[in-house]
Amino acid sequence: MELSKAGLTHAAIVDAGVAMAQETGLESLTIGTVAERVGLSKSGVFSRVGSREELQVAVLSEYARRITERALLPALRAPRGLPRLRTMWSSWLDWVRDEKLGSSCLFISGAVEYDDRPGPVRDAVFAGLAEWRRQFARAVRQSIDEGHLRPETDPEQIAFELFSIILGAHNDIRLFHDARAFTRARAAFDRLLADIAVSG
C-alpha cells in the first residue's frame, strides 16, 4: 500500500501521538505538543487530525490496531480452544511486558484517566477493553465447546478474572517495578485454568 504525502503526514502525527501518550498519558496529549514533536505548526496538525479529542481518539485507534496486529491476530491462528485461549492471554501479558519501561498500556491507563469523563475518548477506551473481554469470553466459550474446559464454566467470569490478572501485572510492573509480576501472573493463570479444565 502506497501512502500519499498527506497520508504519511497524518500517520506521522498519529505515530508521534502514540509515543507521547505512552510516555506521559493520553491526558498530556495536545495539538501543540504533538505539533512540536513532528515539526509542524499547530494549524498544520489541526487541519490533518482535527481537535485535541479527535487526536486522542485517532491515537487510541492506531494503538488498538497495533495490539490487534501484533497480539490478537497471531493468537487467533492458534488451534481453537485452550491453545488459543492460552496464546491470547500470553500475548496480552507479553504486550504489557514488552512496552518499554516508563510507558503504559494506553487502554489500561486510559481507563483510569477517563472513566469519569464521558465523551469520545472514554468511549474509545471502553470499546477497546470491551473488545478484549469479548475475545477472551469467546475463547473460553470455544474451549468449553471443544471439551477442554468444564461445561459449567462461566465465560464472562473467566474473562473478568483473566483481565484482573493482567491489571495486577500491569500495576506491579509499572508502579512497583517488580519483575516477579510475570511469574505471579502466570501462576495465577495456571491455577485458574487448572480449576476449570477438564482433567485427563
Place this chain on the structure above:
Amino acid sequence: MELSKAGLTHAAIVDAGVAMAQETGLESLTIGTVAERVGLSKSGVFSRVGSREELQVAVLSEYARRITERALLPALRAPRGLPRLRTMWSSWLDWVRDEKLGSSCLFISGAVEYDDRPGPVRDAVFAGLAEWRRQFARAVRQSIDEGHLRPETDPEQIAFELFSIILGAHNDIRLFHDARAFTRARAAFDRLLADIAVSG
C-alpha cells in the same frame, strides 16, 4: 481532641482536596482550585499546606488514614486467620464500591497517573498500595499458621491475586459501570480461597 482554628483550616483544605481528587483525579489538584473550593486565597492555602505537591501528598495521607480507620482497623478486629483475611478483603472491595459513583480510589487511580513520574506523590501512592499488599500477605501468613490455609501457600502470590481482583472490580465499576463486578470479584475470591484452604 480539640483543634485550633489553624488546625481546622488545614483539615478543611485537605478534606476539600480529597473530595476534588476523588472527582477529577490527583493530577487535577492545584492550590488554586482548592483555594476556590474552600474560599481562601491561594496564598492562604499555600501558607497552610505548602506546594501543590505537598498538598497532593497531604491528600493521599488523609485518604490513607480514612481507609485505615474505616476498612483496615475493623478488619483487624476479626479473629486471626481466615476470618480476618476474608474481612480484610471484603472491606477493601466495599471501600471501592461505597465510593460514590464518579469517584475513584485515589491509590488505584493514582498508581496509573503517577507510575511513570518519580517524586513524592508517586512515593505516597507506592507506599499506600504496598502497605495493603503487606497487610494481605500477613493475613495469609497467619491463616497458614492457624492451619486454615495449606502450608505450601505463597503469601506474596495470594496477595498479588487478591489485589488483582480488586483492580478488576474497580475497572468494571468505574469504566464499564457493571454492577456484576462485585459478584464476579466475590466468585473469584471464593474460588481462590477454595484452592488454598485446608479442606475439612
